[in-house]
Amino acid sequence: MLKAFQSLPLKRGDFEIGSPAVNRPWIKLPLMFDPARLRSDIGAISSAAWVSHGSGDESLGEWNGVALRSKSGLSEDLAPWGAAEEFRDTPLSARCIQLQAAAEALKFEKRSVRLLRLHAASQTCEIRFPDLCMTRGEVRIHIPVITDEDVEIVVANRRVMPRPGEAWSIDFSQPHFIHNRSSNDCIYMVIDGVTNDWAIALLENAARNAMTETFEPAGVANLRAFREMVFEDAEIQAKLLDITDRRLFIQEVVRVGAQCGYAFYSAEVESALNQSKHDWLMRLVAI
């Protein structure tokens, strides 16, 4: 039959980098690194290696860093600006195996890779970097290595709470500041690179799932497993096949499911049935 072309397949070539999925001020990415392993590399960095990254205003406290990849190839070079091909791994990167592996899991061309440390009771002043956003071809990923409940990261007036080992994309063209109100130093790995299809897909996926963590109810999972079983069980099919009454059908599915050891409620069956019907009707407007 016939359909309208409402949902054209996405083609990479057509993708607009300025799409809403990519332009979110912050997205927690579907990547997770082992925080203990990341932390284990920090001891390999001598305290003398950390160089100041601060504004010079001592009242704000201490803000410093080291580079695993920089333009000069030196670990004290924290300047992130420049073309990707100008950047080189620093000698420190070879000693930070876990951190280096996390950076390599990000499949885009890297510019600088840095560890930034905000000391206890320190803060950065609010700033924005207008050039630093995906629409300009820049991607910046944050991976907290050590942090604390009392570290405030505020972007565009909202507090975000990245936890150790998580990866976040934060749009630093928005006004932002960090205030470490805790009594511990916190350390973030900051990876800059060049936007590519992989990065866009990662952010798109993240945007789709950008929601509070949720769980599939046991009944829904059981119902899905029951359906899979029925697909290949002619005997159960025969029991349900000819029921025309919707209420009765739902009751029977719950009953037969329970008999087979799959516990779910009629509300879950009804919801799944509605979804199937809706999906079937929608075939007329979109492939």
Next chain:
Amino acid sequence: MNLVGWLPVRIAWREGGPRVEWTLMGTQRLLDPFFVQTVQRQMAKPFYQFFRRETSMEEMVAWTDANPGAPLRGMIFHMSRCGSTLIGQQLAALEMNIVASEPEPLDELLQIEHRLPDLPRATPVRWLRALVAAMGQPRNGEQAFYLKADCWHIHCLDLLRDAFPETPWIFLYRDPIEVMVSQMRMPAAWTVPSLLHPSMLRMNWTDWDPAELDVYRARALAKVCSAGLRGAQKAAGGLLVNYRELPEAMYGRLLNHFGLREEDVPAMRKVAQQDAKSPGSKFVSDESAKQTAAGGRLREVVANHILEIYGQLETERLARVEGRGC
């Protein structure tokens, strides 16, 4: 995965690409004039809504590699309202045949292919073969499968021929006045651009003018006819058939073409006495009624847009019939 008894009813475009939806057919045959009618009757029952099954395209490919189904013995292309449903019903009247008449998943697959011009040819070819094999699974010991396409699928002839180079095909057409009268009385969904994208008809959005619906139809039909003519001239295995030759052609030159036997004719004759689209009612010839109904405007539109290609089809068909003595 065991898909015995399951029929693909939809190729759905999901986030990750195309997916196949299947319904449980058991031993039912596809006997309705259109594939969608059989499917819709199922979908009225909650079981079939609830237990539709989904696989990837490649799962369908793998499963049909192991379960090849009845061979595709014929493809029917047509310009709409010209007897293709009758041919489908005649073929389906024979118990050894499976007939899919304008199956939605075929169209969905061809539309997806059309919109992904970068797909290497081997991919849609593989998918088409798998879809045909899945639809053509013998559910009652059938031995041959026939596919009646939608009228715009003649534009995909090259691709379908790549997938099924051995399969004989026909392009069926009719006096455009009669086709246009039928479309005027009951326009097909494809004549509305928001229901079928104009590019599937090799038309543009700008070709559609609400004040001249008949011109859009006529031009689209002319393109269908022209693709049929080009196909017949270029590709092997094709026959041009005029509606006027039906149903007799089925017992004559189409019998061999579609691999049928003399003893199949009586059952097919019986079907020809009924109205193909409403089995149960008697067939009444409407050629003269449609000719009478055609007004001056309609004749003018036909003359401006389709008459020339219709003449060329007739010339080509008659030359072949005389040349080959069949």
